[in-house]
Amino acid sequence: MDGYLQILIELIFGYIALFALTKIMGKTQITQITPFDFISALILGELVGNAIYDNDIKFQKVIYAVVIWGILIFITEILTQKKKGLRKLLEGKPSIVIRKGKIDYGMLKKAHLDINQLQHLLRSRGIFSVRECEYAILETDGSISVLRKSSYEPVTIRDLNLPRSPVKLPVTLILDGEIEADNLLFIKWNEEMLFNEMKKFGIDSEKDVLYAEWREGEELFIQTY
Incomplete structure (x- = not known):
């Protein structure tokens, strides 16, 4: 006791x-x-x-x-x-992981951060597409601060009297040089269709692609290493 x-x-x-x-x-x-x-x-x-x-x-x-x-x-x-x-x-110092709309792959490696983790951090800030981001800064506490591109800054539709448009979720097709097969099926694409789109950017292999993103009604977003 x-x-x-x-x-x-x-x-x-x-x-x-x-x-x-x-x-x-x-x-x-x-x-x-x-x-x-x-x-x-x-x-x-x-x-x-x-x-x-x-x-x-x-x-x-x-x-x-x-x-x-x-x-x-x-x-x-x-x-x-x-x-x-x-x-x-x-305490360390903040790291710019997206600079002028481009992922800084070298800074990602230095911060021991992969693309999936970066996407997760961006989604936590309400950004579901890399193309919406002008700058992203990885803070010393592991959080991320984001500056959107001016064209993606939030506006009040009610104030502008604009009709509401449906929300379109971006889909990752290539990540770290590898094709996301499940996501291709999700958007009803095959690898041939993907390669045809890549050739428009002068890219022949998925191994050269750091990140590729599809969103309905928009051009394929591709960033190479």
Whole structure:
């Protein structure tokens, strides 16, 4: 029974310590988490976990370690606010992954990001087609900021008194040099039809294509490596 009571006390004190530390460090630790912040959170959890499951470690020492770690993080936050060089080292810097409407493949590789992940991030910003994007910036917390092309900026149809047009979903046909066979079937195309469209752009092989996208009523969008 004493063992259960000790675990209860340690959990309560650990909860209070972590909660207080989170409040001190501010909301950016959660909403704008960087790799350094992620590691910091793991270490904080490990410190409290050690107190619960390792009987050789006194809980007072763990509280002391949590406080010291919190002070170090707090000092680091102050330094990153004042020293730009240190800020780049600990937090990284944003990367432009789409520049002037073109995917920067080299920057994607440097950021360890593939085309599928880029598409996912764009969709999270309400952009379902690469052709709508003029610039896309991968932020240090893993999110993406997007600047649409002027022709794709949202407008209020009601204000312009324009008739509503049906929404057309773009379909990826080639990704990283490979044909998406299921998507071809979805739009009722075959490889011959796809190659005929590619030849209009002077492209003979799908291996040369980084990304190809189809949307009903529009020209095929193709970007090579």
